[in-house]
Amino acid sequence: MGTSKGLQSEGSEFTSTSRTTSFSAPMPAVPARLVWQINFRYVLKPGEYLHDIGESETLTSFTRRVCSMTVYGLFFDYATVISKDVKDSSIVCEQHGALNRYKDIRCLDKTRVIVPHTSGMHDYINANYVDGFREEKKFILTQSPMENTVESFWAMIYQENVVIIVAMTSLYRAKTFLYVPIKRSTTAIFGPYSIKFCGSQLIREAYEASVLKLRKGNGQERKILHIxxxxxxxxxxxxxxxxxxxxxxxxxYNRKLFIDEAKKSGWLKDECSPVVVHCSTGAGRSGTLAVLDICCRKMDYTEKVPHGDILVDVRDTVLRVRTQRDKAVMKPEQYLLLHLLMIEYALRQKYYGDIDFIDLSNYTGAI
Structure with a gap:
């Protein structure tokens, strides 16, 4: 096993990139990629995507259904959805119990990220590829790093050419192992990987965006955005x-910026750069974020189709994401949140021709 040295003083002044990096901006279109596997529940033909425009509700139908329901109705709907889970195998996960933060969050064999450890003893990390809308492997959902998995975490970031890491949790929680440097002029070292802090911005008092420089041994530095x-x-x-x-x-928006910069720097050759998302489990809040992105992209895509309906389907999207990451969207409150955010997004984007029928009074104070 490699040595984890943790935080060290770097001595030199850091360079803030906040003047040149835009952390808040409109959404760009996401380029599509080829389908990468056959999903055991959804058999995909060559050229098909796990998340596409088929078998979806129209926005109007979706909204009318949500407005007619109650909190408890959506909670019951959630229970119905998760009852349809297919228990795919997680043999490798079960063989490495010490590397799992939670015993009940399985890492499915068919979508797990294979990361050879420097010891040569295993290639396991509790992380799964998750497709985006018309884009394979857009996300990697993973548990929050632990002291005995942090080197594998950074090996995964390096191996998968990641430019954005999203932590859906505070780094200062008692259960969180500090896997990134957070102070000026400090570098974290885990095995052959060094991570240097280069500056940060507080965005709308909701999240902190930090620029990191990742290096393996004496190799080329890679700029990464940590949210x-x-x-x-x-x-x-x-x-x-x-x-x-x-x-x-x-x-x-920033994924595109950082991918473009990585290609100019020469260490990234194409658009293949998954967004790594973690919370504590890598399933609840992380899965909710992935579903939200998929549903928003579907609405954006179908809005541009001439003479077509705007489509959205939270229920089906949750079910499909759970075939790739076990227990994604873990709680009924997260399922409820997704439904209400879809309506808010459609209102914000002016996707409704008529809004007089929208009445969400049944959900007052629900979230």
């Missing part, structure tokens, strides 16, 4: 739910 969304605690929903929509927009 810490600290206003959503382990229990409940975000302090300001609407910030989730801004967060998704900011992630997509």
């Amino acid at each position: 810490c969304f600290y206003t959503w605690h382990e229990k409940g929903t975000p302090e300001r739910p609407t910030e989730m929509l801004y967060l998704v927009s900011d992630i997509n």
Whole structure:
């Protein structure tokens, strides 16, 4: 096993990139990529995507259904959805219990990220690829790093050419191992990987965006954006739910910026750069973020189709994401949040021709 040295003083002055990096901006289109596997529940033909425009509700139908329901009705709907889970195998996960933060959060074999450890003893990390809308492997959902998994975490970041890490939890929680440097002029070293802090910005008092420089041994430095969304605690929903929509927009915008810069720097050859998302489990808040992005992208895509309906389907999207990351969207409150955010997003984007029928009084005070 490699040595984890933790934080060290770097001595030199840091350079803030806040003047040249825009952390808040409109959402760009996301390029599509080829389908990468056959999902055991959803058999995909060549060229098909797990998340596409088929089998979806129209926005109007979706909204009318949500307005006619109650909190408890949506909670019951959530119970129905998760009852349809297919228990795919997680054999490798079960063989490495000490590397799992929680015993009941399985890492599915068919989508797990294979990361060879420097010891040569295993290639396991509790992390799964999750497809985006018309984009394979857009996300990697993973548990919060632990002291005995942090080197594998950074090996995964390096191996998968990641440019954005999103922490859907505070870095200062008792259960959180500090895997990134957070102070000026400090570098964290885990095995052959060094991570240097280069500056940060506080965005709308909802999350902190930090620029890091990652290096393996004496190799080329890679610039990475680390986002810490600290206003959503382990229990409940975000302090300001609407910030989730801004967060998704900011992630997509900055992902494109950082990919373009990485290609210019020469260490990234194409657009293949998953967004790594973690909370404590890598399933609840992380899964909610992935579903939110997929549903927003579907609405954006179908809005541009001539003479077509705007489509959205939270229920089906949650079910599909759970085939790739076990227990994604873990709580009924997260399921409820997704439904209400879809309506807010459609209102914000002016996707409704008529809004007089929208009445969400059944959900007053729900989140």
